[in-house]
Amino acid sequence: MAPSPSPSPKTVVITVPTLILAVAGAVIFVFLLMSSSFSYSPPSCSCPTGSTVQTIRRQQISATPDDIRWLKSQIEVNGLHMQDNVLRKGINPRTRAQQLQDLIQYKGISHYEKEEEAKNHTSLPCPNELLVEEHHSNYGEPWAGGRDVFEFLAESSQLAPESRVLEIGCGTLRVGLHFIDYLAPEHFHCLERDELSLMAAFRYELPAHGLLQKRPLIVKGEAMEFERFGSGFEYDLIYASAVFLHMPDKLVWVGLERLVGRLKPLDGRIFVSHNVKFCSRLGGDECSKRLKSLGLEYMGKHTHDSLLFNHYEIWFEFRRSKL
Numbered sequence: 332m333a334p335s336p337s338p339s340p341k342t343v344v345i346t347v348p349t350l351i352l353a354v355a356g357a358v359i360f361v362f363l364l365m366s367s368s369f370s371y372s373p374p375s376c377s378c379p380t381g382s383t384v385q386t387i388r389r390q391q392i393s394a395t396p397d398d399i400r401w402l403k404s405q406i407e408v409n410g411l412h413m414q415d416n417v418l419r420k421g422i423n424p425r426t427r428a429q430q431l432q433d434l435i436q437y438k439g440i441s442h443y444e445k446e447e448e449a450k451n452h453t454s455l456p457c458p459n460e461l462l463v464e465e466h467h468s469n470y471g472e473p474w475a476g477g478r479d480v481f482e483f484l485a486e487s488s489q490l491a492p493e494s495r496v497l498e499i500g501c502g503t504l505r506v507g508l509h510f511i512d513y514l515a516p517e518h519f520h521c522l523e524r525d526e527l528s529l530m531a532a533f534r535y536e537l538p539a540h541g542l543l544q545k546r547p548l549i550v551k552g553e554a555m556e557f558e559r560f561g562s563g564f565e566y567d568l569i570y571a572s573a574v575f576l577h578m579p580d581k582l583v584w585v586g587l588e589r590l591v592g593r594l595k596p597l598d599g600r601i602f603v604s605h606n607v608k609f610c611s612r613l614g615g616d617e618c619s620k621r622l623k624s625l626g627l628e629y630m631g632k633h634t635h636d637s638l639l640f641n642h643y644e645i646w647f648e649f650r651r652s653k654l
């Protein structure tokens with residue numbers, strides 16, 4: 332059989348339609364490559380959206396409408412109603428005064444050890460008045476409302492755990508506790524003048540909430556002596572909850588003057604509750620002028636609905652206007 336003619340190795344025969352097809356294919360390939368590199372869309376997944384990512388980074392602080400719905404449903408599902416708090420199985424209601432008396436007389440109503448054996452079972456005895464939480468009734472407003480104040484202030488000033496916070500007049504830590512819990516160690520500072528409140532804060536509230544390791548810097552003082560907190564940092568939030576209304580106006584202004592340089596410029600916030608009579612008593616124009624001369628700017632009045640005070644709170648917001 333005669334061998335079939337083989338084409339010369341150097342000659343490649345390409346027909347015109349093949350050439351057109353090859354060029355078109357190359358153009359389409361280059362186009363697809365370029366467009367994919369400019370508009371990459373990831374494979375579909377149930378990844379969190381931008382806002383969820385933010386929520387994960389900035390821990391949820393206030394109750395959401397979903398939380399409230401859940402709360403209501405739990406009360407309903409369990410058929411719960413407020414009842415009179417009377418003696419019943421294993422429950423022996425006492426007033427604070429009765430409980431204090433029990434502690435003084437018997438070391439607590441359910442303590443059966445004899446006098447000698449019952450002694451010295453603690454490294455640091457806690458005063459009975461603190462154990463019955465008398466200090467929770469020191470203010471007109473309920474103790475638990477401190478959580479609402481925290482939620483409002485933390486959300487309004489976009490606080491993160493690394494933020495730094497100063498409270499003027501933290502009292503028994505009704506509000507401060509929640510900040511101490513949320514913030515990094517040593518990032519909560521407070522200036523408070525009342526000795527009994529400070530004892531309640533140190534001796535009862537911090538240990539009761541497992542917060543000793545957060546090492547809050549709480550200083551006894553009443554003359555706005557903020558240099559005692561050290562230097563080399565700026566506060567993200569400075570607040571006075573139910574405090575400025577109890578102080579002479581002059582002292583409030585001294586405080587503000589000393590605080591301006593300690594507040595983070597523009598992003599840092601000062602919040603004052605109830606009213607700003609220290610300012611309005613000067614007269615509208617005079618008040619603005621004085622704030623301006625200090626480098627402070629009034630940002631507005633807020634009301635905040637509350638789960639635990641059963642009424643809204645009023646807050647006044649300021650920031651540092653000059654760098």
Ligand SMILES: C[S@@+](CC[C@H](N)C(=O)[O-])C[C@H]1O[C@@H](n2cnc3c(N)ncnc32)[C@H](O)[C@@H]1O
Binds near residue numbers: 502506555582
């Ligand atoms: C109504 S209590 C509020 C306590 C806390 N801020 C709260 O909301 O739970 C007012 C607090 O301000 C404190 N205070 C008043 N004048 C002060 C001053 N010049 N310096 C520091 N603390 C002061 C009082 O001792 C008291 O503890």
